[in-house]
Amino acid sequence: MHRFLLTPRWWGINVFVALAVPFCLFMGTWQLGRFEDRVGSHREAAAAARPADRTAAPLDSLLPVDTKTSGRLASASGEYADQLLVPDRRLDGASGFYVLTVLRTDSGKAVPVVRGWLPGAADPARAPAAPTGRVEVTGALQASENSGTKGVHAQGGLPAGQLGVIAAASLVNIVPYELYDAWLTVQTPADGMVPVPAQAPDNTGLDLKAFQNLGYTGEWFVFVAFVLFMWVRLYRREVETLRDEEAGLLDPVPAGAAQEPVASAGAAQEPARG
Known part of the structure; x- marks a missing residue:
């Protein structure tokens, strides 16, 4: 009864299932790994903000900025030079501006x-x-910002002495110094200024993209269940059909039924004889 599984039609179905199930499992596992990576980066960022972990390290030892060093306390020595303002920055629901000063470090x-x-x-x-x-x-x-960061506008159209994006690419045309591709935010400012908290790097943390990864994980596993469900359904229908045929519950198709229209057509084309 199960010889139908060896027919070309079922060979195609079985090969499709054998390829689709591992592929969907791989994609679901990969998306789950992406979500776990974001959870891990979120925990690392939270751990870096704890007072017990706030031990400063030399700036050069933390570069380039990545998910592990972003938010870490860095120290640098030198002299302050140009000062700029960064407008339209929100903090605790209020709009304001950053006071940014370029520090010329001992490294040059x-x-x-x-x-x-x-x-x-x-x-x-x-x-x-x-x-x-x-x-x-x-x-x-902090890692250099980009023009797509929420709440940040481009440099064009700003008055002199203001900066839209905190990045070496934006400052290179404003200050005549070689710049690090990073920036620092002082956590104990003076003169009545409010400290700017460290921000998580792009594409990390428990943001919307993280939960999208979790949603995609569920979708790929649902695809696996759907493929297996359809295979079982087709298999059971095929078995039931064969059983009905063996039991004589299906009306057989007359052997000459398919030939009758052909014969009739041939008779209609035969010329009349006088």
Whole structure:
């Protein structure tokens, strides 16, 4: 009764199932791994923000910025130089601006330092002047922003002395220094400024994309269940059909039924004889 499984039609069905099930399992496992990676990065970012873990390391030892070093406290020594304002930055639901000062480090390269946040429109008169002379700065390490970051607009159209995106690519045309591809945010600002908390790097943490990965995981496993369900359904229908034929429950098709229309057509084409 099960010889039908060796027919070409069932060979095609079986090969499709044998390929589809492992593929769907692989894709579901991969999406689950992506979700677990995001959960892990979220835990690492939370652990880095704990006071017990707030031990500063030299800036150069934490570069380049990745998911493990983002948010870590970094230290650098040098002298403050150019000061810029970063407008339209929200903190605790309020709109304001960052006070950013470029620090020329002892290595000869410069790093942008966000010294704090102030509410309201960006106004150079309200921004406290940076300390003069040699300073040692400690701040949370951040990766360079991009123009697609939420709440960040491009540099074009901003007044002189303002910056839209905190990145070396944006600062290279403003300050004449070689720049690190990172920036620091001081966690204990002075002069009444509010500290800017470290932000998680892009594509990490428990954001919408993380839960999309979890949703895709469920979809791929549902596909596996659907493929197996359809195979079982087709198999059972085939077995039931064969049993009905053996029991004589199906009306057999007359052997000459298919030939009758052909014979009739041939008779109609035969010329009449007088």
